[in-house]
Amino acid sequence: MNSDDPLLKILEDLLKLDDIYACMIARRNMVSVMPDTNLFNQKIMDVWDIVSVAMKNVFGIIEEYTSVGLDVMEFRLKNHSVLFFVIPETDNALVAIIPSLANKGLIEVEMENARREIVEILNREEEELVKA
Amino acid sequence: MNEELKAGVGLSRKWDAREAGREVALSALKHLDGENPKFFLLFSTIHYEKYGGFQELLNGVWDVLPEGTPLMGGTVAGFMNNYGCYTRGATALAVSYPNMDVAIGVGKNTKRNPKNAVKECISTLKIQNPDFYIELVSGPIIPTFPGIGKQTVIKSGLLGKTMEKAIPTLFKSNMGTDRADEILDFLTDYINAPLLGAVCYDDGKASKNYQFYGKEVLDNSMVLMGIKGFKPNFETVSALVPRNIRISVSLKADRRTCTKINNNEATTELYKILGWNEENIREVERFYSQAFYYPFGYYENDKVHVVMLGLILGKDVYFANRIKSNELELFGLTGEKILSESEKIFSKESNLMYGVICETYIETLGNKIYDLKNLIASSTKDYLMVFGGGESIINENRIPHHLYESINILRI
Numbered sequence: 399m400n401s402d403d404p405l406l407k408i409l410e411d412l413l414k415l416d417d418i419y420a421c422m423i424a425r426r427n428m429v430s431v432m433p434d435t436n437l438f439n440q441k442i443m444d445v446w447d448i449v450s451v452a453m454k455n456v457f458g459i460i461e462e463y464t465s466v467g468l469d470v471m472e473f474r475l476k477n478h479s480v481l482f483f484v485i486p487e488t489d490n491a492l493v494a495i496i497p498s499l500a501n502k503g504l505i506e507v508e509m510e511n512a513r514r515e516i517v518e519i520l521n522r523e524e525e526e527l528v529k530a
Numbered sequence: 531m532n533e534e535l536k537a538g539v540g541l542s543r544k545w546d547a548r549e550a551g552r553e554v555a556l557s558a559l560k561h562l563d564g565e566n567p568k569f570f571l572l573f574s575t576i577h578y579e580k581y582g583g584f585q586e587l588l589n590g591v592w593d594v595l596p597e598g599t600p601l602m603g604g605t606v607a608g609f610m611n612n613y614g615c616y617t618r619g620a621t622a623l624a625v626s627y628p629n630m631d632v633a634i635g636v637g638k639n640t641k642r643n644p645k646n647a648v649k650e651c652i653s654t655l656k657i658q659n660p661d662f663y664i665e666l667v668s669g670p671i672i673p674t675f676p677g678i679g680k681q682t683v684i685k686s687g688l689l690g691k692t693m694e695k696a697i698p699t700l701f702k703s704n705m706g707t708d709r710a711d712e713i714l715d716f717l718t719d720y721i722n723a724p725l726l727g728a729v730c731y732d733d734g735k736a737s738k739n740y741q742f743y744g745k746e747v748l749d750n751s752m753v754l755m756g757i758k759g760f761k762p763n764f765e766t767v768s769a770l771v772p773r774n775i776r777i778s779v780s781l782k783a784d785r786r787t788c789t790k791i792n793n794n795e796a797t798t799e800l801y802k803i804l805g806w807n808e809e810n811i812r813e814v815e816r817f818y819s820q821a822f823y824y825p826f827g828y829y830e831n832d833k834v835h836v837v838m839l840g841l842i843l844g845k846d847v848y849f850a851n852r853i854k855s856n857e858l859e860l861f862g863l864t865g866e867k868i869l870s871e872s873e874k875i876f877s878k879e880s881n882l883m884y885g886v887i888c889e890t891y892i893e894t895l896g897n898k899i900y901d902l903k904n905l906i907a908s909s910t911k912d913y914l915m916v917f918g919g920g921e922s923i924i925n926e927n928r929i930p931h932h933l934y935e936s937i938n939i940l941r942i
Contacts (some may be wrong), residue, residue, distance in 0.1 A: 483897075501733060503894060504734060504892055508616070508617055526546065
């Protein structure tokens with residue numbers, strides 16, 4: 399993954415928001431795109447292991463229900479919430495870890511904008527592949 | 531008239547304040563076909579404070595904007611425009627129309643002395659008989675109490691009493707509630723045309739907010755734009771749902787501090803009515819975000835005047851607004867109601883729409899706020915809707931109404 403990757407840039411933009419402690423594009427058992435973890439808020443480190451395990455289980459549900467329109471999922475663990483914005487027609491999701499008392503509505507708007515940008519990039523890449 | 535009126539909506543998502551200022555101005559002005567704007571409304575989220583500062587944002591705008599253009603604006607929780615819905619970035623509305631006069635007034639120290647701020651604002655507003663007004667007022671600042679920090683719930687009765695006594699001092703220090711309802715009442719004595727106003731805000735933390743006036747960045751101020759040359763249509767809808775729960779309140783002289791609800795200790799009775807567990811620390815921590823969903827209100831001129839829960843001060847409940855009645859009704863807010871009420875206002879066709887929506891709408895709808903944007907996009911050519919910490923209107927009959935959980939627009 400190089401720093402010019404447009405998907406990485408989207409994630410790094412999200413990470414600049416105070417209440418997004420960590421974010422990535424991931425699917426079951428695999429992180430697809432993840433920023434430098436040094437950019438993550440240190441507050442998530444004490445829950446990182448348990449959150450990672452819980453995320454794997456959630457991706458099982460995402461895989462199963464994406465085809466019937468699963469759009470957004472959230473779980474709350476200790477003092478954190480984990481938001482999953484499913485990337486349509488894939489089993490990937492944009493994932494963000496936020497404090498559970500954050501203003502989730504405001505964050506969701508920027509998560510949605512990020513998801514739209516990701517979809518745009520993926521579509522463009524697919525078109526270029528078809529042309530090639 | 532519509533052919534001669536040109537409007538440009540701008541957007542910048544750049545992080546650097548100066549660059550964002552330039553980009554938002556350029557992207558708004560490019561739609562004016564080379565005409566100079568008669569006014570420029572600028573809004574941004576609070577993020578630029580950490581990425582160069584608001585003075586740099588304004589400097590960036592003025593790198594591009596023709597000298598002397600009347601500019602006003604402020605920080606908001608988010609905005610919705612031709613490009614999308616955002617809770618980070620800057621947006622602008624530039625309008626040009628040959629037969630239009632515009633002037634802006636400014637009043638400072640709105641929390642310390644709203645009456646004087648209004649007087650100052652009116653005295654600096656150099657325009658005769660405008661057709662309408664656009665107003666922006668500094669938003670609430672949750673105070674930081676010495677030794678306690680930033681708290682909206684103070685459980686100790688003794689500390690609560692102490693803090694209650696400190697509230698007038700907080701106002702003097704330009705902290706506390708926005709007093710936008712009082713400002714609106716004072717303004718009504720001076721103006722003879724409809725007004726649409728918003729309360730500036732940050733990202734929901736109520737820590738700081740700013741107003742823009744020409745080349746100046748201000749806080750604890752109000753800015754008022756008078757516009758003469760055309761008359762837009764004003765419309766308002768509210769998504770509040772009465773919950774058929776009425777309460778009696780005993781208030782102190784400030785009409786904000788409530789000592790009794792239904793003749794019982796105010797705090798305990800409030801928690802009982804709302805079904806909250808006072809002992810549950812998590813619920814207490816969430817007080818401020820939950821409180822928006824349980825607004826109380828009273829009726830005046832057949833309209834619901836909403837009063838927001840502000841602070842819990844020991845046994846007393848402190849409301850963010852003055853209460854002009856001893857009886858309040860409990861209301862609720864749901865996403866479904868927001869969407870159905872929005873259809874009423876956003877399905878009508880128009881060329882240009884500027885509006886003010888309560889920040890709770892984003893909190894409630896989250897990414898579904900795009901449903902509102904899609905409604906507007908299907909009926910309106912150019913639009914800018916800002917999400918603030920409260921909404922103010924004065925109608926054609928000079929009746930003021932400060933609102934929450936509402937959508938208020940002017941359209942052409």
